[in-house]
Amino acid sequence: MDRFHAMEVAVIVLSYSSGHDCEGALTWAARAAIARDVPLAVVSVAGLPSMLGDANYAAPLPAEMFTESAQAIAEEGAAKARELGVKDVTAHGTTGDTARAVVEFSKDAELVVVGSRGRGQLLSALLGSVSYEITAHAHCPVVVIRRGADIGARNGQAVVVGLDGSEGSQDAVDFAAGVAVRSKGKLTLVTVWRDPIADGLMPVDYSHGDTLLQDIKKQAAETLQRAAATLRETYPDLSVDTVLVEGLPADALLKAADGADLIVTGSRGRGGFGGLLLGSVSHGVLHHAKSAVAIVR
Template sequence: MNSTSPTRWIIAGVDGSDSSRYALEWSANEARLRGLGLRIVTAVPPHEKEGPFSEFVVRGRTEEAPQAADARALLDYAREWITRIYPELVVEARLVEQRPAEALLQEAAEPDAAAVVLGSRGLGSFASAFVGSVGVEVSAHASIPVVVLPKKHETAQGVRGRIVVGVDGSETGQRAARFAFEQARIRSAELVAVSAWQPITAFASSMGPVPAEVFDDESVAAAARTTLDEALAELRSAYPDVSVQARAVRGHPVVVLLEESTPADLIVVGSRGRGGFRGLLLGSVSQSVLHGAHGPVAVVH
């Protein structure tokens, strides 16, 4: 294993579930491709510090709690497994006594953190740490990209999936597109950039009087295509070696993104699109894609 300490880390949340195992493998492959270190994290709830018997429980504790011992064994196994597969990788393991979402968000806030990766569904007991709600919470609050792996996913090694990114002209959408281009570059993968549009008649009843020309589907489709081309122009120049398919597709953004992807593909979305409310940290499209995808989803702020 390389003894040189890396300057940045991929944070992998593990709990022993199938989805966290896939997340760990995806994280290790990502760290290898990007020349980063891998920091494996699991969390156990803090000891009860209040209540009628808390003083006696804490005072009488002479050994590590079973929950913490199990978590530490999981970390040791995960680190050993990854270093066997990727002996060149620098790997750290951390056991944190916090709520799982808080533990990952704390790690994400470290200046050397590059991305957080976790599974979408956990197990029971301490392994219930990284369940779907935690994935949504971390995706909503982390300032760095968060990648969520489903319960079933094709293995990272040997799978050459595409990168599918949603583009809507928003600032977060543009950052998502840049992240997607970088992923496509390091993986030598094809990039599919999608701009979804819907007929204006779907919204007309709640908009009041609108000009007749906006009911022309061709005009709406052309506007979506223009948005897509403008969003990709600079990135195409910055990443000339990335093969890009740009598609303006009629349909709801969630449906379009899910239909464009396969379980081997990475879907990249902005945390909140152009139509999202400013008070929401995670938009409806990103949340729905997280819940509906059969492959990894990256949420970019």
């Protein structure tokens, strides 16, 4: 890792393993590095036998062999990135816990890109336990590319982002706008408002219910339009659409993002507990999205 941490410029980290599961992530990371004009670091981590839960090793292989294997896989990914047009790419093979290693790399990175192949019934398994851990703990935005996800064309990316007025969601909007601008694509801002009476947060017979709902919807609409106006002023050539809808945030965001190339959400929005590393909206989007997903913190 010393060579990586010696870099003095922003870098994109790709968590790479050999196989089809990471090809979409590799392509996405390569495009991002080219668009941002920053180096790409291809990282591959090999687990040691004890970490793999194999108690049948009579004669454990030297750790160096696992490091060499990881380095070879990283070099394979780096070679493919160069074929895709990335000029400044380095390969980093190491051993240990994959999620922890990538999170360590993320301390000095602008962005982490990771593939996912999870198949289980639990959220962490559906996403892939490594990908889930990285999104929960990384020190920079993380883009997750699910196996089979359509990452779209290099140009004209359709980007959808959730906005709830929180600081975290504003960071997500800034990230989403950057992706859309660099790809000469379009951006859709989605704000979801909720009925507190229907949610059980207010009594059903609350006398000012209608006025309350009007105020909530009005506040949400104003937040949405202010953000859109700021983006249109900052990026005059960017196509910015808005969607205001009542419902469950994750469901509404996924519906609005049908056919999009990238969904962007903050790691936690309003109402998020400090102890939760990923909020409920991030959970829901990661769980069900068919496109690439960016978690911004």
